[in-house]
Amino acid sequence: MAEAKEAPKKEVNNNKDVEENKIYGILAYIGILFIVPLLVAPKSKFAKFHANQGAVLFIAEAALGFVWLIPVLGWAVGFFGGIASFVFAIMGILNAANGKMEKLPLIGDIEIIK
Known part of the structure; x- marks a missing residue:
């Protein structure tokens, strides 16, 4: 018998963390401003x-x-x-604004900030 594939699990977000740091998540997609969440909310998993x-x-x-x-x-x-970069930035901004931690297409699996 073939095994059913398990759906990828999404990380469970702490609602307080998301609400407090949503604006920093949005700013992260605007050029060099990705530094802002690291400086202002270094302990926030969402940011x-x-x-x-x-x-x-x-x-x-x-x-x-x-x-x-x-x-x-x-x-x-x-x-x-x-054009792709602009679309990815909009996708990231929308994800952050909606409190989601979804990876961007193509480049989302790269992790440079641990």
Whole structure:
């Protein structure tokens, strides 16, 4: 018999942590502001999660900035990568605003802030 796959488990959020740090989770997706949650709420699991996602997105955006410098092919990759980056930032902001700790597509599994 085939075993049924278990659905991925989502982390249970502490409602107080989420409500107190929701704004810092939102700020984490706006460029270098991913640092704000780390400075203001260093013990918050919610803020740290979104700070990590924002940091990875920021690094990806910086890399896209360098790719953009390559004539023709770099412009195309940079353009579409920029659109993807904008969409990912909006997704992250919406997740944080709704109190969710969901990973971003493609880059969400990268963990640089422990």
